[in-house]
Amino acid sequence: MADNLPSEFDVVVIGTGLPESIIAAACARSGQRVLHVDSRNYYGGNWASFSFSGLLSWIKENQQNTDISDECEDWRKLILENEEVISLDKKDKTIQHVEAFCFGDQDSAEDVEEAGALPRLPVVGASGAEEVAQEPEKECPPVESAVPGAENCEPEKATSTDPASAVEGNDTEINSGSESPHNAALDESALELGKTEAAPSEISAQEPKKITYSQIVREGRRFNIDLVSKLLYSRGLLIELLIKSNVSRYAEFKNATRILAFREGKVEQVPCSRADVFNSKQLAMVEKRMLMKFLTFCLEYEQHPDEYQDYENSTFAEFLRTRKLTPSLQHFILHSIAMVSETACSTPEGLQATRKFLQCLGRYGNTPFLFPLYGQGEIPQCFCRMCAVFGGIYCLRHPVQCLVVDKESGRCKAIIDHFGQRISANYFIVEDSYLSESVCTNVCYRQISRAVLITDQSVLKTDSEQQVSILTVPPLDLGQPAVCVIELCSSTMTCMKDTYLVHLTCPSTKTAREDLEPVVQKLFYLNAETEKETENEELGKPRVLWAVYFNMRDSSGIDRNSYSGLPSNVYVCSGPDSALGNDCAVKQAETIFQEMFPAEEFCPAPPNPEDIIYDEEEIASEESEFNNSPEAKPEPSPEESSSRGSTAVKEHIEE
Numbered sequence: 001m002a003d004n005l006p007s008e009f010d011v012v013v014i015g016t017g018l019p020e021s022i023i024a025a026a027c028a029r030s031g032q033r034v035l036h037v038d039s040r041n042y043y044g045g046n047w048a049s050f051s052f053s054g055l056l057s058w059i060k061e062n063q064q065n066t067d068i069s070d071e072c073e074d075w076r077k078l079i080l081e082n083e084e085v086i087s088l089d090k091k092d093k094t095i096q097h098v099e100a101f102c103f104g105d106q107d108s109a110e111d112v113e114e115a116g117a118l119p120r121l122p123v124v125g126a127s128g129a130e131e132v133a134q135e136p137e138k139e140c141p142p143v144e145s146a147v148p149g150a151e152n153c154e155p156e157k158a159t160s161t162d163p164a165s166a167v168e169g170n171d172t173e174i175n176s177g178s179e180s181p182h183n184a185a186l187d188e189s190a191l192e193l194g195k196t197e198a199a200p201s202e203i204s205a206q207e208p209k210k211i212t213y214s215q216i217v218r219e220g221r222r223f224n225i226d227l228v229s230k231l232l233y234s235r236g237l238l239i240e241l242l243i244k245s246n247v248s249r250y251a252e253f254k255n256a257t258r259i260l261a262f263r264e265g266k267v268e269q270v271p272c273s274r275a276d277v278f279n280s281k282q283l284a285m286v287e288k289r290m291l292m293k294f295l296t297f298c299l300e301y302e303q304h305p306d307e308y309q310d311y312e313n314s315t316f317a318e319f320l321r322t323r324k325l326t327p328s329l330q331h332f333i334l335h336s337i338a339m340v341s342e343t344a345c346s347t348p349e350g351l352q353a354t355r356k357f358l359q360c361l362g363r364y365g366n367t368p369f370l371f372p373l374y375g376q377g378e379i380p381q382c383f384c385r386m387c388a389v390f391g392g393i394y395c396l397r398h399p400v401q402c403l404v405v406d407k408e409s410g411r412c413k414a415i416i417d418h419f420g421q422r423i424s425a426n427y428f429i430v431e432d433s434y435l436s437e438s439v440c441t442n443v444c445y446r447q448i449s450r451a452v453l454i455t456d457q458s459v460l461k462t463d464s465e466q467q468v469s470i471l472t473v474p475p476l477d478l479g480q481p482a483v484c485v486i487e488l489c490s491s492t493m494t495c496m497k498d499t500y501l502v503h504l505t506c507p508s509t510k511t512a513r514e515d516l517e518p519v520v521q522k523l524f525y526l527n528a529e530t531e532k533e534t535e536n537e538e539l540g541k542p543r544v545l546w547a548v549y550f551n552m553r554d555s556s557g558i559d560r561n562s563y564s565g566l567p568s569n570v571y572v573c574s575g576p577d578s579a580l581g582n583d584c585a586v587k588q589a590e591t592i593f594q595e596m597f598p599a600e601e602f603c604p605a606p607p608n609p610e611d612i613i614y615d616e617e618e619i620a621s622e623e624s625e626f627n628n629s630p631e632a633k634p635e636p637s638p639e640e641s642s643s644r645g646s647t648a649v650k651e652h653i654e655e
Contacts, residue, residue: 005393008424009035011596012415014088014400015431017045018582019573021383022589022603023429025247028390030600035423036384036392039090039399043384045431046094046227046552046575049377049494052220053114055452058227059548062095075401075420083413085402086565087436094433094553094575096447097511101547103526104213114220209498211456211545222496224375225452227552228576229486229503231256231369231470234360237586238379239370245603250382252373254492255365260460260471260485261336263328267460267471267523270336272357273366283328291329295337298354308347316350317342335472339580341482342474371468374493379582390606403428405567412567427596428570432555435563435572443562446554447508448578449515455500455542459487459523466491470580473519481506483519484580500542507578512549520544552576556584571595 010032013024020036021043028034042048050058079085216223232239232253242248259270271280277288301308311319316338320330334342338353345353360368372378388394404414404422414424432440458467471485488494488501495501502524504516520526525541556577563572571592577584590602 005035005395005421005423006033007422009033009393010425011035011427011429012423012425013037013429014415014434015045015429015573016040016043016380016384016396017431017573017575018047018380018383018585019589019592020045020429020431021380021387022241022586023573023593024392025245025383025386025390026589026593026600026603027597028387028392029245029603029606030597032597034387034392035395035425036387037395037398037400037417039397039434040092041397043396044227044377044380045433047377047380049224049226049375051114052216052223052225055223055225055548056100059098059100062092062098062550075416078416078420078422079404082407084405084407085416086405086412086439086567087402088400088430088434089436090399092433094555096551097513098550099513099548102213103544103546113218115218209456211499213546216454216496216499216546219496222490222493223454223501224377224494225501226376226494226503227450228376228448229450229484229505230376230576230582231371231486231580233356233581233583234363234365234368234370235356236360236581236583238582241586241603242382244605245386246605247382247386247603250385251378253364253370254373254468256367256369256371256468256470257365258460258467258469259336259367260469261332262471262473262523263331265522269460270332272337272368273361276366287326287329290325291332294323294325294329294333295354295358298351299358301351301355308351311347314347315343316340316345316347319347319350331474335474335482339472339482339484367470369468369470371488371492386606400434403430403567403570410567412570426569428567429573429592430570431573432558432575433553439563439565441564443555443558445558446578448552448554448576449504449506449508449510449512449549450552451504451512451516451520451547451549453502453504453520453524453544454495454546455502455524455544456498457542458489458500459485459502459542461540465489468492473522476518476522480509480515483516485519485523499545505578507554508551512551516549520547554578556588 011024011027011034013020013027013034013036016036016038024034024036038045040048042050042054076085242251259272260267261270268282271277271283271291274292277283277291280288283291297304297307308319311322317330317334320333325333333354334340334350337357338345338350339357340350340353357368364370384392384394399418401416401418403412404416405411406413412428414422415428416422458465458469459471460467460469466489467487468489469485469487471487473483473485475482483504483506486503486505488503490497490499492501504519506515509515523541525543553575554577555574558572558574560566560572566572573588573592574584593600593602
């Protein structure tokens with residue numbers, strides 16, 4: 001397949017994470033020839049989403065320490081005398097300390113197959129014994145001109161590998177705004193609360209159903225489990241980019257319905273909007289007035305510097321204590337509205353975070369956040385789809401051996417892939433995880449602690465089961481970070497009915513399990529023993545059915561000069577950071593694009609098909625062809641067909 005690839009491009013992008021995908025889309029939109037490759041067999045890298053069986057395969061892969069051998073041993077023959085190479089890693093080392101736990105009868109699910117999956121076929125292994133073949137949907141071959149989602153290792157989302165049919169052929173994964181009545185494609189005038197509902201709210205006063213591990217395996221395709229847990233601020237940079245570029249038409253979104261707080265061992269809902277504040281039964285009237293007065297000040301704090309400038313060097317928590325706020329209000333503002341550190345956040349940073357929260361309220365609902373249906377992993381695929389529509393070529397399962405650097409100029413000239421093909425380009429984008437240890441010698445990485453839980457009920461029961469909740473748990477011990485908890489219901493298309501998907505995230509101080517398990521024990525019931533079910537019901541805690549912990553590398557905010565021997569036309573994209581939003585990825589993508597193409601606009605909207613103007617001569621010729629009988633018309637020559645098919649496309653500018 002590699003022999004069929006062109007040998008020259010304008011931009012080569014290695015890795016399909018969110019920053020790389022945005023850059024690829026922006027480059028293709030500006031008319032650049034883009035090759036976008038990834039050694040993985042799925043889109044998104046550490047931004048990806050998996051079905052349950054896909055996540056089990058990912059866990060197994062990251063628990064094994066296997067080296068990947070070179071398919072082509074003689075690729076060094078392609079290196080000239082005046083050239084040198086920068087080798088790239090073939091093994092992803094960004095995930096560590098992966099630990100998975102099943103709190104049910106795992107043996108009962110041994111012979112259970114995923115609903116809708118193709119049957120497993122016995123194959124003969126190297127030892128001669130029969131082995132079970134991997135599920136066909138996980139064996140996604142690389143596609144040269146592919147549509148994001150076609151290689152998501154889930155047949156229900158993989159309906160086409162043709163870029164032209166991509167926008168229409170995948171209504172499960174990404175829906176066009178004109179195709180789905182429930183689409184929430186972020187039209188500035190159309191998106192309202194409730195339009196993003198993928199399923200009606202279900203109100204039930206019954207006890208939670210007993211969910212077994214075999215049911216989770218059987219309904220594994222109902223799950224879309226994110227490796228990184230984030231929400232979209234309704235006025236954040238990613239939402240603005242989705243609207244501006246019209247990429248929003250490829251995705252659907254659901255409002256986060258409530259903000260929660262964990263205080264004095266209890267989970268309670270935080271009033272955010274003016275209506276929520278005055279309808280709240282947990283706040284006294286005096287507290288309501290205090291809260292509204294302070295929030296109003298935060299919206300205009302820059303106009304009143306005299307009220308906070310004496311505390312610029314103090315923490316935001318100390319500043320809140322001077323504002324005559326009750327302890328409960330201070331807790332709500334610090335942990336659930338500003339969502340900042342109690343010990344490390346300065347007063348200006350806290351005020352800015354509070355204002356950002358308040359400015360995002362009311363745009364699309366009663367909270368500032370949106371969540372993409374089918375998971376965060378949809379967003380990189382949306383930008384990959386835009387790139388493919390504008391001619392980008394995609395190859396998954398396509399490792400790159402090295403970057404080829406000219407010794408004289410110090411610029412990167414080409415890549416050599418694992419098939420031994422040399423591909424030239426002007427610019428190269430590389431995701432941080434592909435860089436070898438020799439390049440990253442001086443780089444100091446941070447780590448993110450992650451946990452994903454499947455539970456049987458919500459952390460805060462209400463009449464409606466379909467809630468998307470965000471909860472910040474304050475540090476349980478001195479020196480520990482706060483933990484961000486995002487709970488997703490089945491209408492987000494990320495879990496099966498009667499279950500919840502819970503994501504926990506915090507900056508790492510130890511292993512993910514050591515960082516997060518104390519919080520999990522505070523909020524959930526872990527013991528699966530039958531004799532303790534009565535105690536569990538009395539506690540009223542949700543029961544954890546399955547859990548996984550892992551540490552993920554945080555490569556954000558690293559200075560380019562920290563990388564050793566990096567050519568000037570090679571740009572490094574970081575993986576996910578620990579922040580709740582996606583601003584870091586968008587800023588990075590725009591900065592890199594502007595450095596490469598300073599005269600080009602970053603991700604402009606594609607031309608509206610209704611605004612395309614055709615030449616009058618061509619319209620007349622097409623009308624005459626339409627009126628002629630097919631039987632009487634001779635076969636056109638290739639030259640005639642080519643000239644007929646070419647149109648002068650102009651962007652229509654209304655006076």
